[in-house]
Structure formats: structure tokens, C-alpha cells
Amino acid sequence: EDKVVQSPLSLVVHEGDTVTLNCSYEVTNFRSLLWYKQEKKAPTFLFMLTSSGIEKKSGRLSSILDKKELFSILNITATQTGDSAIYLCAASDRGSTLGRLYFGRGTQLTVWP
Amino acid sequence: EAQVTQNPRYLITVTGKKLTVTCSQNMNHEYMSWYRQDPGLGLRQIYYSMNVEVTDKGDVPEGYKVSRKEKRNFPLILESPSPNQTSLYFCASSRGDSYEQYFGPGTRLTVT
Numbered sequence: 001e002d003k004v005v006q007s008p009l010s011l012v013v014h015e016g017d018t019v020t021l022n023c024s025y026e027v028t029n030f031r032s033l034l035w036y037k038q039e040k041k042a043p044t045f046l047f048m049l050t051s052s053g054i055e056k057k058s059g060r061l062s063s064i065l066d067k068k069e070l071f072s073i074l075n076i077t078a079t080q081t082g083d084s085a086i087y088l089c090a091a092s093d094r095g096s097t098l099g100r101l102y103f104g105r106g107t108q109l110t111v112w113p
Numbered sequence: 114e115a116q117v118t119q120n121p122r123y124l125i126t127v128t129g130k131k132l133t134v135t136c137s138q139n140m141n142h143e144y145m146s147w148y149r150q151d152p153g154l155g156l157r158q159i160y161y162s163m164n165v166e167v168t169d170k171g172d173v174p175e176g177y178k179v180s181r182k183e184k185r186n187f188p189l190i191l192e193s194p195s196p197n198q199t200s201l202y203f204c205a206s207s208r209g210d211s212y213e214q215y216f217g218p219g220t221r222l223t224v225t
Contacts, residue, residue, distance in 0.1 A: 006155075009153075032212065034212055041218065041219065042203055042205075042216035042217065042218060042219055043156070043203075043214075043216055044216075045212070045213045045214060048212040048213075088155055088156060090156070092212070097143075097144065097163070097207075097209050097210060097211070097212070098144050098146070098161070098207055098211075098212055098214065099161065099163070099169075100158065100161065100169065100171060101146070101156075101158050101161075101171070102158075102172070103148075103155045103156040103157065103158070104155055105153060105154055105155040106155045106156075
């Protein structure tokens with residue numbers, strides 16, 4: 001059965017801490033891994049990863065994919081209260097576009113001031 | 114303004130009464146998809162469409178129907194809603210050559 005597992009499910013940190021969110025996957029015909037951030041409304045796209053070992057970076061957020069060990073991590077450095085959100089990862093079975101998407105349950109990150 | 118719109122935003126209905134949730138995008142996107150979100154379960158894909166007249170099942174298609182007769186619209190139909198379909202529903206779209214999905218604001222459905 002295809003699945004995506006995220007850990008931890010919930011995380012509470014203080015501003016300034018660095019966090020690592022994990023996403024492992026077992027998806028037939030895996031092609032890409034996507035990360036989303038969801039605050040109180042709809043998810044917003046963060047990263048798409050298709051190649052192992054190549055880090056994607058956007059400000060204090062970065063992500064990397066390991067296709068041998070079937071996992072991805074999302075790092076957030078110097079966390080701020082605005083980083084509080086649910087972080088979702090999803091695996092896609094298409095190489096150049098979206099198709100069937102398998103989502104994990106998400107990690108609820110809370111950043112205290 | 115580029116956007117994905119959903120209607121209605123909130124709906125309370127009774128078991129068995131057919132309903133349709135509309136989804137429309139004004140970005141000429143090829144890909145559209147429906148998701149449901151339940152507490153602690155993340156997002157689950159219901160159906161997706163790669164283009165007009167092309168639809169495929171996602172994770173949880175049972176009890177739902179979709180159609181894609183026009184590029185901009187992708188309605189979600191519940192022929193006979195049941196209480197276990199009470200959920201928050203999101204529609205999303207993206208260009209055919211992109212991974213970046215744009216989500217609608219969500220429709221909160223309650224089936225009693």
C-alpha cells in the first residue's frame with residue numbers, strides 16, 4: 001500500500017530554535033516529493049524535490065530528498081512565531097507534472113515567543 | 114486576480130440529499146484536484162484531472178463523482194451524502210508543467 005509518513009506529528013519549540021521535520025514514503029512509481037505549509041487556511045506550496053541530495057532553499061527553510069532511503073527532511077532555522085503551521089509533505093507519481101498525490105498526516109509546528 | 118474559487122464555502126445538509134460543490138479557476142490551468150481534510154489525517158486526494166475530459170481517482174473516491182467538461186471548472190458531486198463525508202474540502206489547480214498548486218479557500222461540509 002502506498003503511504004507517506006510524517007514525524008513528529010506535533011512539535012513545540014521556542015523562537016530561534018532550529019527544527020527538522022521528517023517525511024518518509026513508500027510510493028510505487030515515485031517521481032517527486034512536495035512540501036506545503038498550511039496556516040489557518042489553504043496550503044501553500046514550499047518546495048518540490050525530484051533529485052537526491054540536492055538541497056532546495058528558501059530563506060530560513062531548506063529541504064532535501066534521499067531517494068535511496070526514501071525520505072525527505074524540511075529544516076527551519078531561527079524559527080519565528082510566523083512559522084507556526086501544519087507542514088504537509090506529499091509524494092507524486094508523475095515526473096514532470098502533478099498526478100496522484102499521497103499526503104502525510106502533517107506536522108503541527110508551534111513556535112512560542 | 115488569479116484565483117481558485119469554491120462554492121459554497123459552508124454547507125450543512127442532511128443524509129442522502131444530493132449536492133454539488135463547484136470549483137472554478139481563472140488561470141487556464143490544466144491540472145485540477147479535490148481533497149478532503151479531516152483532523153489528524155492530513156489531506157487526502159479524492160479525484161484529480163489532468164485536462165478536460167480526463168479524470169482519475171485519488172485516495173478516497175468512494176461516494177464522490179467529478180466531471181471536467183470545461184477547463185476552468187471541476188465540480189465535486191456527492192450523490193448521496195453520508196455523515197462520514199463531513200469534512201473540509203479543498204479544490205486546487207496548477208499548470209500542466211508545474212508542481213505549484215493553487216488552492217481554493219475550502220468548503221466546510223456538514224452532513225447530519
